[in-house]
Each structure stands twice: as structure tokens, then as C-alpha cells.
Amino acid sequence: MIIRNRMRVAAAIMGATALALMAGTQTPDARADTQPTIQNLVSAINSGLTTAGKALADTGVSSAPHSTIPTGNGPEMTDAIAAFTFSLANENMAPAGANDWNCKPSAAHPEPVVLLHGSWMNAYDGFARFSPEIKKAGFCVYALNYGQEGLLQQGGLGALIPGVNGVAPMEDAAQEVATFIDKVLTSTGAKKVDIVGHSQGGPVADQYLKFDGGAGKVDQLITFGATHHGTTLDGIATLGRRITDMGFNTLGFSQLLVGQGLIEQVAGSSFYATLDAAGDTVSGVHYTSVATDHDEISTPYDATFLKAGSGATVDNVTLQDGCGIDLSDHLSMMYSPRAVSIALHALDPAGHPDLVCEFNPYVL
Incomplete structure (x- = not known):
């Protein structure tokens, strides 16, 4: 629970501090100036955030969703906690092996391989283990930090925490990915990319493939713990959805805390109704969807599995099949030697025919 609790504590402290500073430590005139922001926050909760973007645009705290391309390379990591800690002070650094714009396939x-991190994560702490391994296997590797958003305009408290991305609407994130992949294709001269995604990186890639021109630009999509069909968060998110459907907008309130990108991942959301309306896959793409049966974030864990539609192929893999000593959960699976070997096997079966089986602990 270390990483999740750190995020929650940091978010709560920063959010409470910000509100205290606005409401309690400024001059009367300054406090009066902040009242529209606080009132807009309350109004947004009551209205289900339907007017939040417009209402907050006049307060100076909103911003358009955007992404950044990490620069410089951090060290290779084999531990999720160490990578998370490093990223707090190096929030826009690429993992080792990524973003060499002189690389030619x-x-x-x-x-080339494009890496898509998960919710409230970044390119570094998502792929500090994967990226150097894929690079050493002979691939050009690229990563971005997508889904950035302002504090009160759909980004939630994640906007206050260093290294937090993947909070903006996933529709916007997919467009950012589209722009980035075009840059990769132009730089490398390649016709297509392979995508490796974790958690939210899965549905963002799905959105890109189906609605943002990605179908002809992607050969493979390889995902780990992806919320392809949403998550129940072990039932918590489903309960929130049911309460919201009864008329009390618990998810709207939660969106103000964690960001729209996370709320869209609740199973049964309108995002998935649109995303999955025509099936799971896109013709011409090979999919590998990897789950861990210890996943406590993307639940039920096998909801990540896909059904192949016309012209597509799918391999659904459970990390523990044939390797019961791998105890990886949602976060630590990105530091699992077996998970890395599955990715390399999918990218290059002939060069990496065998899967590794080693102990890997859970984090949460």
C-alpha cells in the first residue's frame, strides 16, 4: 500500500493546504478574490461537472489538456517503489533507453515501440524496467507523459503532485498519443509502431486505434493490467456508479479529486459504451493482453482480456500461468521479469522464445 498511500496523503495534504491558504491566510480582499474558485468547486460538484470547465476558466486555475515529451534518461530500475521515488524529483525524465531521436529501426x-503509462503515473515510473530491456533487444523506444490537466479543470488533485499524469479525459489523451506517434513515425521513417501500455495506457491506445487514425499505424498492442473494459476497483467503483445512477453524483465529486481520466475507467461508464460499441479490436492489429490474478486496481483481473474481431488476433495471458511464484500486483507487474519476457516474446518471438519465471513481490 506504500505508493497508493503516499499518493493519497500527498494529495490530501496539498489540497487541504491550498484551500487553507486561499481561505484562511490571505487578506480580506484576497480571500474575496478566491471566492469564485471555491464557489465554482461547490457548483461543479452539484452540477455533476457539466459546466466545470467553463466555470473554472475564469479563475486562472484551468488549463487545456496536454502532454510532454520526457527529456534525459533516468537509471534502469527493478523496483516499483524506487522508480516512483525517483520520479517525484525527476517528473519529466524518460526511462533508460527511451526517446533517442537519432534511432533508426x-x-x-x-x-519502433511506444510506451503508454497508466493513471497517476509517468513514463519513467511506468517503464523504468521495461524500456531499457526493450532497447537492449534492438528496438527504438519512445515514451511521453500524456493526460496532463489543471487542478480544477478535470485534472483533480493529481495536478499538484510531481510526476502525476493520466488524469485528463482519455479522449484528449488519445489525441495526444496520435500526435506523438506521428512524430515517432516521421523521425524513424517507420510505417507502423508497436505499443506497450500499462493500465490506462490500454484504453487510451484503444481510443487512438478506433477514433484517432491509429488503425493503419499500429502493428501490435501489448498491454499489462489494462482497463480495456473498465474496472470495479474490487466493487468500490461499481458501488459508486450505482449510487450515481440513483441521483447522487459521487463519481462527479470523485472526479474533482482524482481527475476525469480515472473516473472514465469505472466499468459501465459512457466512455466504454462508445469505445466498445463495435467490439474490442481493430482489423490488422495483433493484441497481447496480460493480466495478473493479484491485480487490485484493474478488477476483475480477467476483464482486461479481449475478444478478437474480424482481421485481428488476440493472445490473453495470465502472468501466473506456469509461474505461481510471481506475486505481481497492478503496479509491480511492470517490474516483473516474467512480464518483461512476455513483452519481448510478443515483440520478437524468434529472438525471445522463452518466458522467464522468477519471484516478484506485490506492492499494494
Whole structure:
């Protein structure tokens, strides 16, 4: 629970501090100036956030969703907690091996690999283990920090925490990914990319493939713990959805705390109704969807699995099949030697025919 609790504590402290500073430590005139912001926050909760963006635009605290391309490379990491800690002070650093814009794909590995991190994460702490391994296997590797958003305009408290991304609407995030992949294709001269995504990176990639021109630009989509069909968060999110459907907008309030990108991932959301209306897959793409049966974030864990539609192929893999000593959960699976070997096998079956089986602990 270390990483999750740190995030919650940091968010609560920063949010409470910000409100205290606005309401209690300024001059009377200054406090009066902040009242529209606080009132807009209350109004947004009551209205289900339907007018939050417009209402907050006049307060100076809103911003358009955007992404950044990490610069510099951090060290290779084999531990999720160490990577998270490093990213707090290095929030826009790429993982080792990523974002070499002079890299040219080889004939053996013609598709560059694009890495898509999960919710409240970044390119570094999401792929500090994967990226250098994929690079050493002979691939050009690229990563961005997508889904950034302002404090009160759909981004929630994550906007206050260093290294937190993936909080903006996933529709916007997919468009950011589209722009980034076009940059990768132009730089490398490649015709297609392979995508490796974790958690929210899965549905963002799905959105890109289905609605933002990605179908002809992606050869493979390889995901780990992806919320392809949403999550119940072990039933908590489903309860929130049911209460919201009864008329009390608990999810709207939660959105102000964690960001719209996370709320959209609740199973049964309108985002998935649109995303999955025509099926799980896109013709011409090979999918590998990896789950861990210890996942406590993307639940039920097998909801990440996909059904192949016309012209697509799917491999659904449970991390513990054939390797019961791997105890990886939602976060630590990105530091699992077995998970890395599954990714490498999907990218290059001939070069990496065997899967690793080693102990890997859970984090949460």
C-alpha cells in the first residue's frame, strides 16, 4: 500500500493546504478574490461537472489538456517503489533507453515501440524496467507523459503532485498519443509502431486505434493490467456508479479529486459504451493482453482480456500461468521479469522464445 498511500496523503495534504491558504491566510480582499474558485468547486460538484470547465476558466486555475515529451534518461530500475521515488524529483525524465531521436529501426525490428503509462503515473515510473530491456533487444523506444490537466479543470488533485499524469479525459489523451506517434513515425521513417501500455495506457491506445487514425499505424498492442473494459476497483467503483445512477453524483465529486481520466475507467461508464460499441479490436492489429490474478486496481483481473474481431488476433495471458511464484500486483507487474519476457516474446518471438519465471513481490 506504500505508493497508493503516499499518493493519497500527498494529495490530501496539498489540497487541504491550498484551500487553507486561499481561505484562511490571505487578506480580506484576497480571500474575496478566491471566492469564485471555491464557489465554482461547490457548483461543479452539484452540477455533476457539466459546466466545470467553463466555470473554472475564469479563475486562472484551468488549463487545456496536454502532454510532454520526457527529456534525459533516468537509471534502469527493478523496483516499483524506487522508480516512483525517483520520479517525484525527476517528473519529466524518460526511462533508460527511451526517446533517442537519432534511432533508426533495423530490418529485424522495423517497428519502433511506444510506451503508454497508466493513471497517476509517468513514463519513467511506468517503464523504468521495461524500456531499457526493450532497447537492449534492438528496438527504438519512445515514451511521453500524456493526460496532463489543471487542478480544477478535470485534472483533480493529481495536478499538484510531481510526476502525476493520466488524469485528463482519455479522449484528449488519445489525441495526444496520435500526435506523438506521428512524430515517432516521421523521425524513424517507420510505417507502423508497436505499443506497450500499462493500465490506462490500454484504453487510451484503444481510443487512438478506433477514433484517432491509429488503425493503419499500429502493428501490435501489448498491454499489462489494462482497463480495456473498465474496472470495479474490487466493487468500490461499481458501488459508486450505482449510487450515481440513483441521483447522487459521487463519481462527479470523485472526479474533482482524482481527475476525469480515472473516473472514465469505472466499468459501465459512457466512455466504454462508445469505445466498445463495435467490439474490442481493430482489423490488422495483433493484441497481447496480460493480466495478473493479484491485480487490485484493474478488477476483475480477467476483464482486461479481449475478444478478437474480424482481421485481428488476440493472445490473453495470465502472468501466473506456469509461474505461481510471481506475486505481481497492478503496479509491480511492470517490474516483473516474467512480464518483461512476455513483452519481448510478443515483440520478437524468434529472438525471445522463452518466458522467464522468477519471484516478484506485490506492492499494494
